[in-house]
Amino acid sequence: MTSNTQTCDVLVIGGGPAGSTAAALLARQGRHVVMLEKAHHPRFHIGESLLPANLPLFEKLGVLEQVEKIGMPKWGVEFVSPDHDHQVRLEFGEGWNKSLDRAWQVRRSDLDEILFRHAAAEGAETIEGCRVKAVDFDDDGATVQAVLDDGAPRTWRARFVIDASGRDTFLSTRLKAKQKNDKHNSTALFGHFANAERGEGKLEGNITIFWFAHGWFWYIPLADGTTSIGAVCWPYYLKSRTKPLAEFFADTIAMCPALGERLKHATLVDDAVYATGNYSYTSTHASGDRYLMLGDAFTFVDPVFSSGVYLAMHSAFEGADLVAARLDAPGKVAALRKRFERDMRFGPREFSWFIYRVTNPTMRDFFMYPQNPLRVKEALMALLAGDIHNRTPIWASLRVLKTMYYVVCGLNPRRTWDAWQRRRRNIRDLGPLVGENIAEAR
Numbered sequence: 177m178t179s180n181t182q183t184c185d186v187l188v189i190g191g192g193p194a195g196s197t198a199a200a201l202l203a204r205q206g207r208h209v210v211m212l213e214k215a216h217h218p219r220f221h222i223g224e225s226l227l228p229a230n231l232p233l234f235e236k237l238g239v240l241e242q243v244e245k246i247g248m249p250k251w252g253v254e255f256v257s258p259d260h261d262h263q264v265r266l267e268f269g270e271g272w273n274k275s276l277d278r279a280w281q282v283r284r285s286d287l288d289e290i291l292f293r294h295a296a297a298e299g300a301e302t303i304e305g306c307r308v309k310a311v312d313f314d315d316d317g318a319t320v321q322a323v324l325d326d327g328a329p330r331t332w333r334a335r336f337v338i339d340a341s342g343r344d345t346f347l348s349t350r351l352k353a354k355q356k357n358d359k360h361n362s363t364a365l366f367g368h369f370a371n372a373e374r375g376e377g378k379l380e381g382n383i384t385i386f387w388f389a390h391g392w393f394w395y396i397p398l399a400d401g402t403t404s405i406g407a408v409c410w411p412y413y414l415k416s417r418t419k420p421l422a423e424f425f426a427d428t429i430a431m432c433p434a435l436g437e438r439l440k441h442a443t444l445v446d447d448a449v450y451a452t453g454n455y456s457y458t459s460t461h462a463s464g465d466r467y468l469m470l471g472d473a474f475t476f477v478d479p480v481f482s483s484g485v486y487l488a489m490h491s492a493f494e495g496a497d498l499v500a501a502r503l504d505a506p507g508k509v510a511a512l513r514k515r516f517e518r519d520m521r522f523g524p525r526e527f528s529w530f531i532y533r534v535t536n537p538t539m540r541d542f543f544m545y546p547q548n549p550l551r552v553k554e555a556l557m558a559l560l561a562g563d564i565h566n567r568t569p570i571w572a573s574l575r576v577l578k579t580m581y582y583v584v585c586g587l588n589p590r591r592t593w594d595a596w597q598r599r600r601r602n603i604r605d606l607g608p609l610v611g612e613n614i615a616e617a618r
């Protein structure tokens with residue numbers, strides 16, 4: 177250890193929702209936490225639609241009122257399909273737990289800054305413009321090397337390292353633990369619009385999902401009047417692009433007349449369009465003796481049910497307990513670690529079953545004609561609210577729903593076979609996009 181090396185109990189890589197939540201919880205316990213963020217808050221991030229299950233987490237963290245101030249109330253979700261002549265509105269209040277009846281749409285730059293500053297207020301040492309470059313583990317902890325924006329190197333000795341680096345998957349990549357998700361593959365194209373048409377009253381903040389030929393769109397109204405629009409499309413479609421991103425995005429929107437109608441008076445903010453690809457992956461494990469991975473640093477599947485921020489924050493609550501136990505009573509963590517590994521897979525797995533089928537015509541019919549025998553709709557709404565970790569008794573009803581799905585698929589063999597073949601073609605790996613994370617502004 178050189179004289180320039182600093183020490184801490186826990187070093188957190190990345191100050192997004194997962195990292196900031198874990199840092200706040202551990203600092204609150206009086207531990208010396210250092211959180212390094214390569215960017216400077218407020219910084220752009222996609223992922224603006226939150227779930228009702230986020231609210232109890234904000235409350236426990238002590239930021240509920242701050243988040244409410246920046247949020248557009250979101251009471252439900254709307255589905256619009258090109259093959260149906262009606263649209264469907266589902267409210268979270270129709271879910272199993274009627275008290276989980278709303279969430280918020282937020283600008284991530286605002287939300288992530290609130291969480292990051294809150295971690296500092298709880299006592300974490302937070303450093304922006306500081307990119308972690310290397311982590312070397314030994315029996316007592318880890319040596320973490322980072323570099324500041326001006327090129328100055330910094331080194332820490334940490335007893336424990338939390339990787340919350342998001343899609344950069346810092347540790348998973350270096351430990352060769354990152355795996356492509358063979359069951360899913362998609363890309364996204366997105367931007368912000370001014371003057372998009374909105375519903376009235378309680379409907380104003382609803383998220384809308386529009387299916388179209390190459391995937392689906394999100395429509396997320398934000399509190400300042402801006403609306404976030406994104407097309408989640410199969411890789412072959414984004415690969416077919418031969419024009420600038422903004423033109424390609426406009427052409428894509430034109431393929432969905434119902435969305436086009438809502439955007440007829442709208443303009444793209446700053447003419448800025450972003451694209452991102454190949455974001456479905458997992459890791460072979462989520463923890464080691466001296467580290468764990470949280471949120472997107474461990475896995476990410478797909479944005480369709482807006483589960484990313486919730487799962488990231490939930491993993492931070494679970495992870496903070498594990499870190500505290502490892503620091504205080506190292507001999508007793510085996511069972512906790514097993515539970516953490518199980519928990520990190522549980523949420524993504526439950527959402528995945530629906531994610532993999534959301535463009536299937538049978539599943540689309542389920543969303544477009546929601547019925548509630550044996551409380552299946554209440555259970556589905558509970559899942560869409562993120563109410564999966566609270567012992568809410570939805571699982572028998574979800575099993576019924578899944579059985580109904582297989583029965584309907586079996587009754588329509590031709591349609592099911594065609595949909596299966598189409599999906600296999602759609603998720604095939606076409607290699608990285610040129611530039612992978614592309615942002616274009618004219």
Ligand SMILES: Cc1cc2nc3c(=O)[nH]c(=O)nc-3n(C[C@H](O)[C@H](O)[C@H](O)COP(=O)(O)OP(=O)(O)OC[C@H]3O[C@@H](n4cnc5c(N)ncnc54)[C@H](O)[C@@H]3O)c2cc1C
Binds near residue numbers: 406
């Ligand atoms: C197209 C798309 C749409 C989405 N829509 C939604 C949505 O509507 N709702 C939702 O809940 N989720 C959505 N998500 C998912 C959501 O964005 C993520 O799940 C969520 O941000 C995960 O939080 P995190 O803290 O794990 O990672 P992040 O939020 O990505 O934070 C990681 C942080 O680590 C920093 N970092 C990375 N590497 C280093 C390093 N070496 N050193 C220091 N700092 C580093 C980064 O700068 C970043 O600030 C979407 C995702 C995509 C791809």
